[in-house]
Amino acid sequence: MDVLTILGDASRAAIAPEAAIYALAAIGLNMHFGYTGLLNFGQVGFMLVGAYGVAVAVSTFSAPLWAGVLIGMALAIALALLLGIPTLRLRADYLAITTIAAGEILRYVYRSNFASPVTGGVYGLTRFADPLYAINPIPVGQYGFGQLSFSDRSLWIMVISWSLVALACGLMFLLIKSPWGRVIRSVRENEDAARSLGKNVFGYRLQSLVLGGVLGATGGMLLAVYTQAVQPDAYNPVVTFYLYTLLILGGAGRILGPVVGSVIFWFVLVFTDSFLRQAIGTGLIPASLISPTEVGAVRFALVGAGLMLLMIYRPQGILGDRREMLLGDR
Amino acid sequence: MTAETVPRVSWLTGVAAEPGAGKPDPILVADNVTKTFGGLRAVQVSRLEVQRGAITALIGPNGAGKTTLFNLLTGFDRADAGSWLFEGRSVTGLPAYRIARAGLVRTFQLTKSLTLLTVLENLKLASRQQTGERFFTALVHPLWRAREESIERLADEMLARFRLDRMRGEFAGTLSGGQRKLLELARALMVQPTMIMLDEPTAGVNPALTQSLLRHIQQLRDEGMTILFVEHDMDVVMGISDWVVCMAEGRVIAEGPPASIGSNQAVIDAYLGAHHGRRAGDEG
Numbered sequence: 001m002d003v004l005t006i007l008g009d010a011s012r013a014a015i016a017p018e019a020a021i022y023a024l025a026a027i028g029l030n031m032h033f034g035y036t037g038l039l040n041f042g043q044v045g046f047m048l049v050g051a052y053g054v055a056v057a058v059s060t061f062s063a064p065l066w067a068g069v070l071i072g073m074a075l076a077i078a079l080a081l082l083l084g085i086p087t088l089r090l091r092a093d094y095l096a097i098t099t100i101a102a103g104e105i106l107r108y109v110y111r112s113n114f115a116s117p118v119t120g121g122v123y124g125l126t127r128f129a130d131p132l133y134a135i136n137p138i139p140v141g142q143y144g145f146g147q148l149s150f151s152d153r154s155l156w157i158m159v160i161s162w163s164l165v166a167l168a169c170g171l172m173f174l175l176i177k178s179p180w181g182r183v184i185r186s187v188r189e190n191e192d193a194a195r196s197l198g199k200n201v202f203g204y205r206l207q208s209l210v211l212g213g214v215l216g217a218t219g220g221m222l223l224a225v226y227t228q229a230v231q232p233d234a235y236n237p238v239v240t241f242y243l244y245t246l247l248i249l250g251g252a253g254r255i256l257g258p259v260v261g262s263v264i265f266w267f268v269l270v271f272t273d274s275f276l277r278q279a280i281g282t283g284l285i286p287a288s289l290i291s292p293t294e295v296g297a298v299r300f301a302l303v304g305a306g307l308m309l310l311m312i313y314r315p316q317g318i319l320g321d322r323r324e325m326l327l328g329d330r
Numbered sequence: 331m332t333a334e335t336v337p338r339v340s341w342l343t344g345v346a347a348e349p350g351a352g353k354p355d356p357i358l359v360a361d362n363v364t365k366t367f368g369g370l371r372a373v374q375v376s377r378l379e380v381q382r383g384a385i386t387a388l389i390g391p392n393g394a395g396k397t398t399l400f401n402l403l404t405g406f407d408r409a410d411a412g413s414w415l416f417e418g419r420s421v422t423g424l425p426a427y428r429i430a431r432a433g434l435v436r437t438f439q440l441t442k443s444l445t446l447l448t449v450l451e452n453l454k455l456a457s458r459q460q461t462g463e464r465f466f467t468a469l470v471h472p473l474w475r476a477r478e479e480s481i482e483r484l485a486d487e488m489l490a491r492f493r494l495d496r497m498r499g500e501f502a503g504t505l506s507g508g509q510r511k512l513l514e515l516a517r518a519l520m521v522q523p524t525m526i527m528l529d530e531p532t533a534g535v536n537p538a539l540t541q542s543l544l545r546h547i548q549q550l551r552d553e554g555m556t557i558l559f560v561e562h563d564m565d566v567v568m569g570i571s572d573w574v575v576c577m578a579e580g581r582v583i584a585e586g587p588p589a590s591i592g593s594n595q596a597v598i599d600a601y602l603g604a605h606h607g608r609r610a611g612d613e614g
Contacts, residue, residue, distance in 0.1 A: 171469075179460045179478065180468035186444045186455050192406065193442035197456040197521055198430035199463075207465055327445050327503030 001282050006274040008147030013270035014263045017154060017226045020161035021219045022265070026243045026250075026258030027168045028215030033244070034252035035176060036208040037188035039092050042083075042099030043216045043243050045106045048235040049075040050217025051224035052110060052119060058128035060118050065131045069221060076217030079106075080210040088205040103237055111232035124231035132156075132225050157226045164222070165259060168215055173255050175211075184208060245307060251317030253324075260318055268306065272299040341381055342573055347586030347594075350377035357382040357525055357556045358403070358434070363412030365395075365402055365580075372398045374580040375412070380525070385547065385557045387567045387588070390577035391601055396560045397439060399577070400529055404436045405429040417524065431458070435523040439530045439560070441510040445503030449494055452502050452513060453485035454478075456520035485520065492516045492546065508539035515546065525556035532566055544570050564592075576600065 013019065025047055032038040053072025057063040063071070083102055087095045110119045119125070136156040142149050150158065175181050183204055186194040191201045224230045242265070250261025276295045279285040290298055310317075316325040345351050356379035365373040373395040380386050388396050401407035403414055405426035413422040416434050424432070444452050460481060461467045462474025489495040492512045497505060505513060511531060518526050531547070532540045548570050551557055561567050567574060567588060574591040576584040578600035584591060591597055 174469050174471075175465075178468035178471070179454075179462035179474060180465055182447070182451055182455050183463050185447060189444040189446055190442045192426075192438065193444055194455075195406070195426040196404070196430055196436055196438070196442070197517065198427050198435075198458065199455075200425075200427050211465075323501070324446055327501055 001278050001284060005147065006271060006278060009274040010267045010271035012147050014267040015158070015162075016150075016266070017157045017161050017222065019262050019266045020158065020165050021222045021226070022243065022246060023165050023259045023262035024161065024168055024222065025216045025219030026247045026262055027165070027172060028212035028219070029240075029243050029247055030252060030254075030258045031172065031208055031212035031215065034247065034254070034257065035181070035184050035188060036205060037092065038088075038205060038208060038212075039096035040099045040209070040212070041096045041237070041240055042101075042103035043212075044235050044237060044239040045099065045103035046076050046079060046213040046216030047220030047223065047239065048103070048106050048110065048232070049079050050220030051230045051235070052125075052220075053217070054221050054224050055125040055128050055230040056118055059120070059125040065129065065225075068128070072217050072221050073214055076213045077210050080213035081206070084206045084209045088202055088209065100237060100240075103235070103240065107232050107235055110235075119232070120230075122232065124229060126229045129225035129228050154226075157222070161222045161226070164218060168218075169255055169259065176255065245303075248317055249307065249310065251319035254317070254319040257317060257319050264318070265303075269299060269303055272302050341384060342587065345381075345573075347584075347590055349582040349585055351379065351585050353379040353381040355382045356380060358414065358416050358558070360403065360414040361412060363399070363402055363414060364410050365398055365407065366410055371580050373402060373409075375399060375577075375582055378575065378582055380556065380558055381573060382525075382556050383551065383554055384572040385551050385559070385570055386573045386575060387571035388558060388560045388575050388577065389562070389564075389567055389591075389597075390583075393579075394577040394600075395580040396577055397529055398580075400436060400527055400560065403429075404434060404527060406436075430521060430523075433522075433524040434527065435518045435521045435525075436527040437511075437514045437518055437529060437531065439533060441507070441514050443502040443505065443510045443513060445501060447502055448499050449489070449497045449502055449505070449513060450482070450485055450499065452517050453488055453520050454481050456517045457481040457484060458521060488516045488520060493542075508535040508543075511535050511543060512539070512546075515543070519550070523555075525558070526550070528557065528559040530560050530562065532561065532563060540566070568592075 025043055028046065029040060029043045032040040050072040053075045054065065054068035057068035057071045058065055083098055087098045109115055111122045113121060115121065133153055133156065136152060138152040138156050140152050142151060143155055144150055183194065183199050186199065187201050187204050194201050246261035246265035247258050249265060250259065251257035273295055276285070276290065276298060277292060280287055280290060280292055280295070316322050341354055345353055358380040360375055360378040363373060363375045364371065390396055398407065402409045405424055405428070408423070413420060415421070416429070416432055419432070421429050421432055421434070444455065447455065460474060460477055462478065467473050486495070489498055492515070494509065494512060494516065497509065502510070502513060515528070515531065531543060535543060544566060547557055571588050574586060574588050575582055576591060576597045583596045583600055584594045586594060
């Protein structure tokens, strides 16, 4: 049983591009759920249109990568308007139902046969981000030590994605501390009160949905260029629930909540995985109890149990304020 | 707001004490406003005029349609038919936020405090002309800093006026029921309305705070504000209102000065039932 290896694996995951990508998408979800009170259960749909926006533009239509990024953004805005305009006037639950359905519809459309000439169907598309790696200023090689060593390509994506996370946090900070953020929070607290004070609640919800959606799409694009592949089934509803998990873990309605949440989520997930594998390998846990192939499922069960404990003893999340939790009616 | 104090009764002397009576200077005029919920006709007001600069009380038994009428007039519910003018302009069917911007602001029977905003933020939120409430302007602090400072001064004055200054930095959720009513009134005033509609402003408020709330309301009237309020406590109605409108079963059944409304037969019938006064054996 090598504790250092376990910690090394877990730490690596906590700073890897995936952690940054999930943080970014969760920052968008924090805008929706944490600040505006919008129950968006289809954040993965925004990630999908972002990822495929880049992939399809570059692979299928031979557009330059930067154009693909703009197309991804535009698609996210279009999706937010399409979802928001009919549902944001209604009660919160309708948005939840619509978004989870929209995410699934998108996944099925992108993986369908009729779309495969454009989207690559179930196989998706690959190798569309070469121009991004061509401008990688980091010399070829391995950086770091032990398990905490990254290739120049991974490092390049880490620099880009963590910079974007920092940028997004800065943007959120400016917005939430502004009068705009005050209106957004009032919409979350009580939409009728906001309305009675002359605030266009619908307009603010739509702005929030667009902003959070674009952040989600940015996460999707990063995931696509990092793996150099898009594949529809990677964008299943479970991703949205991971995002909710880490958002609530870190603290919804806190600027750094999604970032802290993502880092801890990945750390704990990989820690559990690595620990279980080692424990089985060294015979600490009999192989008859859990076989190595079941580790993937068991770690999520353990993470779920941990989350339940957190909800019981610290429902406000790691960065949250207990007093707010008690006063709030959510 | 003007500081000029006008005698209470002068505007409304000579106004007929009958449903739908015309007022010398109406700020709000409603015509044939109807709303049905399923088969129930909740509101059917053929005409209602509200005098500018006066306190008008809206009374009536439970289920008379007072709150529904409030909701219709302020855009919180959609009327089936009818039209209404505010300050001479039609605001029929406008969304709630635009009616508020036109200067007609309401409060709610069950206070809708913004729990996780501080008391100060509650007030600052309500002020108008803050360009920092636009998305792109919000990102550039210097564009809205000056306005924010003037809003904060205004909010602090309002807090002092309603004796909420000690709670300035507290979450609104920590206030007592009575303080929430005060906060809601103060917040409504931050919108700088010309008319406020208060839905049961004294419900659930302790007697001492009720008195202070009523003084605030009278003071606002003396400063030129128009006030329409729903109230069940007859002492409050008699004490501060200049005019009383009584609704029953969705209709306006009586109007008049507070002194006369208690003896109005239609009002007595509405509250006690048309058969009161007769002995049990008289039927048939």
